[in-house]
Amino acid sequence: MMYNFKNDYAEGAHPLILDKLASSNFEQELGYGDDRFSEKAKQAIRAKIGQPDAPLYFVSGGTQANLLVISHLLRPHEAVISAKTGHIYANETGAIEATGHRVITVEPENGKVTATAVAAVIAAHQLRPHVVKPKMLYISNSTELGTIYRKDELIALHAACRQHGLLLFMDGARLGHALTATANDLSLAEIALHTDVFYIGGTKNGALLGEAIVFPTAQLATDFDYSLKQKGALLAKGRILGIQFLALFEDNLYFDLAKHANDRAQQIADSISACGFSFLTPPQTNQLFPILPKKLIEQLLANYAFYVWTEIDQAYAAVRIITSWATDATQVDNFCADIKELSKTLA
Incomplete structure (x- = not known):
């Protein structure tokens, strides 16, 4: 799913x-x-x-x-x-x-x-x-x-x-x-x-x-x-x-839940940065706007739902990735691993 x-x-x-x-x-x-x-x-x-x-x-x-x-x-x-x-x-x-x-x-x-x-x-x-x-x-x-x-x-x-x-x-x-x-x-x-x-x-x-x-x-x-x-x-x-x-x-539930979302987003942001990709705006909260190759975006969309936010040029687009109070840590691990592996195929 x-x-x-x-x-x-x-x-x-x-x-x-x-x-x-x-x-x-x-x-x-x-x-x-x-x-x-x-x-x-x-x-x-x-x-x-x-x-x-x-x-x-x-x-x-x-x-x-x-x-x-x-x-x-x-x-x-x-x-x-x-x-x-x-x-x-x-x-x-x-x-x-x-x-x-x-x-x-x-x-x-x-x-x-x-x-x-x-x-x-x-x-x-x-x-x-x-x-x-x-x-x-x-x-x-x-x-x-x-x-x-x-x-x-x-x-x-x-x-x-x-x-x-x-x-x-x-x-x-x-x-x-x-x-x-x-x-x-x-x-x-x-x-x-x-x-x-x-x-x-x-x-x-x-x-x-x-x-x-x-x-x-x-x-x-x-x-x-x-x-x-x-x-x-x-x-x-x-x-x-x-x-x-x-x-x-x-x-403190309100703040604990928000921090969970931010922490999961930061994990994703760190993985994207480690692959050499930049961001439309600096990652600070649970909304991320990485600039990714369109070929990578297409591959990721086979298993993950997120918005393609705006086109940067013929090869790149910015996407929006949002985490929540309930975002599953295992799913984040999988997403980060997929970004790492798929980006290698584009090198």
Whole structure:
């Protein structure tokens, strides 16, 4: 059977989450997120970020989280800045534009937005009232290209947003992978200090589904519950989300699972490097973008599933390989061995 390196949600959920869901199944709870599991999960997350009163909401997925936050915080004439590779621009079927808000794109550097790019957008949108008003900066950590924001970069972006009157929103669909990356120097508490709103992704890190939206700038959450209900995001059985995040955060499971994915990816990256191949972006988290000979790619695709990302030239293409919280170590060993052996035949 072909082994899947296409995404980090091919498996179901971590057994501890399934056990907690099963063991609590017949316990009666309040609906719409007012259950005791959701409250305990919120307390656990607030403790991690060092903000005991931060408003926090559980929703089902990343696109939903992005749509809810952006549409709630922006007025009709306001726009959001994003990298061209940003999920809200490249992978959400125009969800943000469908709410009436323009996505202003910038060229990223290794998947990341810079303060210089933000300033350039502001300078280009001064012809009031004939152009949209940039009001939010959207970033992802880790980025869609597997890279991470370091502390100095996030602080610089936060300062630029303050200077230009922008809100800073961090997409954390793979935040666990960013925070457990070897090169990371940020904590959850520091992210809360240097963003206005962010979310913690569970879907891509061991949960069945779910993201936790956190508002460090508490006043921005005013009436957010209305937006949740109006847009169909307020689950009657909110306990399903709360139980999962309680399992992820009452100990260190969330970070342990992300580290497993990163470690397996690093093993693959090391093997690819040892064969003399380079990468589209530097390997940092569980998303890898190696540049491989097309002949090797064709041979690997016979036994492994992954995306061919972009063509480099007639002989080479960049592929995307993703590991997960449940990626099997033996399968990684086999994949690395196959890369080594097959690359020899191309020498």
